[in-house]
Amino acid sequence: MEINAAPVAEVAAARLPRTSTARFWHREGLLLIPFLTPALLFYAVFLLLPLAGTIALSFTEWSGFNVADIEWVGLANFEELGNDPIFWQSLRHNLTFLFGSVVLKTAVALLLALALDQNLPFSNFFRGVYLMPTVISLVVVGIVFTLVLSPSLGLVNPLLEAIGLGDYTRAWLGDPDTVLPLIIVIDAWHGFGLYMFLFISRLIAIPQDLHDAAFVDGASGVQDILHITLPLMKSMVAMVVLLAAIESLKMFALVFILTRGGPNHASEVLSSWAYFQGFTANKVGYGSAILVVLLIITFILAYIQVTRFQPKDEY
Amino acid sequence: MTKHTHARTLHLLVVVLVLLAPVFTAPMRGSAAAQPSGEVKLWTEFTAGGEKTGIEALIAAWQAKNNGVSINHRPIGNEQFFTVIRTGIAGGEPPDLLQWEGYQQTRDFAKAGQIVDLTEWWNTHKANFDLQDAAERACTFEGKIYCVPYTYHTGWQVYYNPAILEENGIQVPTNYEEFLAAAETLKGNGVTPIAFGGKDGWPGEHWYMAFLVQRCGVAGVYSAIEGTGAKFTDPCFVQAAADFQNLVEKEYFSQGAASDDYGTAQAIFLSGQAAFFQTGSWFASGWDQTPPEIEIGIMPFPRMADSAFPNDVTGAVTHTFGIPTAAENPEAAMAVLDWMASPEGAAIWAQNGNLSMVAGAVDTSAPQTIKDLWTNVKAAQAALPWIENELPPGVGEDKVYTGTVALITGDMTPEQFSQSIQEALDASRT
Numbered sequence: 001m002e003i004n005a006a007p008v009a010e011v012a013a014a015r016l017p018r019t020s021t022a023r024f025w026h027r028e029g030l031l032l033i034p035f036l037t038p039a040l041l042f043y044a045v046f047l048l049l050p051l052a053g054t055i056a057l058s059f060t061e062w063s064g065f066n067v068a069d070i071e072w073v074g075l076a077n078f079e080e081l082g083n084d085p086i087f088w089q090s091l092r093h094n095l096t097f098l099f100g101s102v103v104l105k106t107a108v109a110l111l112l113a114l115a116l117d118q119n120l121p122f123s124n125f126f127r128g129v130y131l132m133p134t135v136i137s138l139v140v141v142g143i144v145f146t147l148v149l150s151p152s153l154g155l156v157n158p159l160l161e162a163i164g165l166g167d168y169t170r171a172w173l174g175d176p177d178t179v180l181p182l183i184i185v186i187d188a189w190h191g192f193g194l195y196m197f198l199f200i201s202r203l204i205a206i207p208q209d210l211h212d213a214a215f216v217d218g219a220s221g222v223q224d225i226l227h228i229t230l231p232l233m234k235s236m237v238a239m240v241v242l243l244a245a246i247e248s249l250k251m252f253a254l255v256f257i258l259t260r261g262g263p264n265h266a267s268e269v270l271s272s273w274a275y276f277q278g279f280t281a282n283k284v285g286y287g288s289a290i291l292v293v294l295l296i297i298t299f300i301l302a303y304i305q306v307t308r309f310q311p312k313d314e315y
Numbered sequence: 316m317t318k319h320t321h322a323r324t325l326h327l328l329v330v331v332l333v334l335l336a337p338v339f340t341a342p343m344r345g346s347a348a349a350q351p352s353g354e355v356k357l358w359t360e361f362t363a364g365g366e367k368t369g370i371e372a373l374i375a376a377w378q379a380k381n382n383g384v385s386i387n388h389r390p391i392g393n394e395q396f397f398t399v400i401r402t403g404i405a406g407g408e409p410p411d412l413l414q415w416e417g418y419q420q421t422r423d424f425a426k427a428g429q430i431v432d433l434t435e436w437w438n439t440h441k442a443n444f445d446l447q448d449a450a451e452r453a454c455t456f457e458g459k460i461y462c463v464p465y466t467y468h469t470g471w472q473v474y475y476n477p478a479i480l481e482e483n484g485i486q487v488p489t490n491y492e493e494f495l496a497a498a499e500t501l502k503g504n505g506v507t508p509i510a511f512g513g514k515d516g517w518p519g520e521h522w523y524m525a526f527l528v529q530r531c532g533v534a535g536v537y538s539a540i541e542g543t544g545a546k547f548t549d550p551c552f553v554q555a556a557a558d559f560q561n562l563v564e565k566e567y568f569s570q571g572a573a574s575d576d577y578g579t580a581q582a583i584f585l586s587g588q589a590a591f592f593q594t595g596s597w598f599a600s601g602w603d604q605t606p607p608e609i610e611i612g613i614m615p616f617p618r619m620a621d622s623a624f625p626n627d628v629t630g631a632v633t634h635t636f637g638i639p640t641a642a643e644n645p646e647a648a649m650a651v652l653d654w655m656a657s658p659e660g661a662a663i664w665a666q667n668g669n670l671s672m673v674a675g676a677v678d679t680s681a682p683q684t685i686k687d688l689w690t691n692v693k694a695a696q697a698a699l700p701w702i703e704n705e706l707p708p709g710v711g712e713d714k715v716y717t718g719t720v721a722l723i724t725g726d727m728t729p730e731q732f733s734q735s736i737q738e739a740l741d742a743s744r745t
Contacts, residue, residue: 064401065404065429066405066428146576146579149574150571150574152507154571171571171574174514174724175573176724179574259514262573262717263514264717264721264726277709279397279398279401280708281708281709281712281713282423282709
């Protein structure tokens with residue numbers, strides 16, 4: 001039997017305003033306003049306004065003591081960046097940090113998610129254990145690792161000596177060669193738990209039928225992971241990479257607590273250098289210019305991720 | 316005189332009295348209006364030791380007066396303090412009474428028109444203070460005084476552990492050569508000679524300064540800071556940096572010299588793991604309230620036999636008080652400040668182990684340890700304040716602070732360290 005739906009649609013269309021925008025407002029707009037307004041207000045007041053302020057300040061010279069002293073200097077702050085070796089050093093550190101931290105966090109989180117998805121004994125216990133570092137404040141993490149890694153009062157060097165590896169003891173955070181890799185490892189330790197949970201949530205969403213079909217066709221466990229699971233995880237991996245990358249670029253608290261950017265700028269990142277310029281050297285405009293560069297890098301990364309790494313077909 | 320005339324005179328008197336009433340009562344009403352009242356918001360960095368107990372005792376004594384002015388104190392940790400007060404001032408939400416660290420901070424606040432000119436108050440009360448020249452240097456901008464000096468901190472001492480020295484057969488060093496010999500003996504015996512945490516930069520700067528005043532003198536250092544002849548690249552400045560790096564190279568500092576902070580170094584010393592600890596007089600300020608668990612001796616910073624400036628030391632007016640121009644209750648704030656700088660207020664401050672700058676307060680009220688430190692301060696010919704407060708912030712807190720850490724890690728030679736300071740200083744003047 002043929003169902004003719006046209007008359008119903010025509011009746012409905014006749015009741016609604018003609019344009020899609022008008023239709024939207026007629027149907028849901030009024031209902032959305034009370035739900036969206038609080039969030040939009042917070043977004044505008046605590047993100048958009050400070051963001052606009054930072055961008056505006058990057059074109060000024062200001063000591064930060066009196067708003068009346070703000071002086072427009074155009075692109076002078078950005079020109080100064082070119083001659084600031086610490087800025088370039090910080091940028092390099094940010095990129096190193098970005099690469100190292102993203103790779104570590106993603107790899108560890110994915111491997112553990114795959115392992116915990118196998119329903120091994122104590123899987124739920126370990127899920128909780130691995131998530132614990134994520135819920136600890138970065139400031140607390142920084143203070144704890146400062147003490148643990150201290151050559152004088154810490155635990156690491158005595159432990160190495162106790163197991164016969166005394167030759168490897170060192171001033172971990174005071175050595176320009178080890179400080180940055182260490183911060184990357186600490187950051188990865190702190191952050192991988194959340195990403196592991198994101199991966200697990202995606203793994204659970206993969207239909208069991210697909211795995212069953214693969215096994216019926218003779219696939220091994222490894223082949224199932226390589227050819228069924230991982231391809232279906234692409235969108236989640238892309239999201240985790242983006243989130244981890246943005247988190248790495250924003251890195252401040254850990255660096256500030258652990259090293260203050262030292263020794264001798266060996267762990268300086270853009271945000272800590274911007275903080276120093278703005279709040280210690282009384283160069284708020286210059287500090288803002290550094291943050292604008294950081295903002296641009298973050299936007300570029302987000303744009304690439306959103307436009308290039310969105311899978312088209314996924315269960 | 317008739318009855319009628321009496322009545323008229325009486326009426327006239329009443330009219331005159333009514334007309335004159337405002338004249339008589341005006342001064343009374345005026346004095347009532349001038350009487351400050353309400354709440355005084357006070358921000359300080361007094362969060363520990365004798366500073367904490369001192370400000371608490373001062374506030375308790377003031378509140379007990381019940382004079383209509385109450386104090387609402389906000390203690391802010393040293394690391395965040397300057398950021399917080401600057402944000403408060405720039406944002407138009409300062410407290411009524413503010414403590415800061417004088418020198419460059421005074422100049423920054425005053426230049427921005429954010430603090431009240433207290434020249435008149437100072438000229439009236441100046442005679443009540445010790446070390447008036449140092450006080451004026453900390454509080455002056457363009458010939459005017461913007462703050463009241465309150466606490467002096469001396470850096471010219473080394474704390475030592477008598478038990479460790481005795482165990483290793485070492486006498487308390489009386490000069491730098493003996494100090495180096497003691498350090499060598501201690502190192503040879505497997506004892507850490509000096510507890511040191513240079514992560515934040517300023518502990519290294521304080522060691523560097525102790526050598527600077529001996530090699531270049533206070534006047535020489537100021538000449539370099541002000542660009543009136545000397546330069547940081549001059550041999551005496553380079554030598555001072557080399558003196559500091561020498562301690563690192565000889566491995567006299569505790570292991571985490573570049574990465575440990577001041578608190579860790581203090582913990583190393585207080586737990587008996589190192590023999591010496593060089594820091595300011597603030598370390599001893601709370602000992603009366605919470606005595607250290609080990610016996611601690613204090614000796615003057617060991618002077619080099621060939622020191623060209625045998626009477627110069629390090630120390631500074633570290634706590635000053637002033638009133639922001641945007642304060643809501645400046646009259647009440649001034650009343651509180653006036654009392655804090657009185658003999659009564661200064662005595663309370665000194666009792667709690669602080670080097671009060673009000674004349675006589677330390678001598679009459681402070682614990683013996685603090686009195687001894689004060690005697691040394693007053694015996695010195697000249698004192699070099701913490702140089703990061705006299706240099707532009709980008710020079711002091713970057714090139715000097717970071718540079719001392721670079722000297723520890725070996726990333727800089729004394730020449731490079733000195734060169735980087737001078738270059739940054741030159742750049743700041745252009």
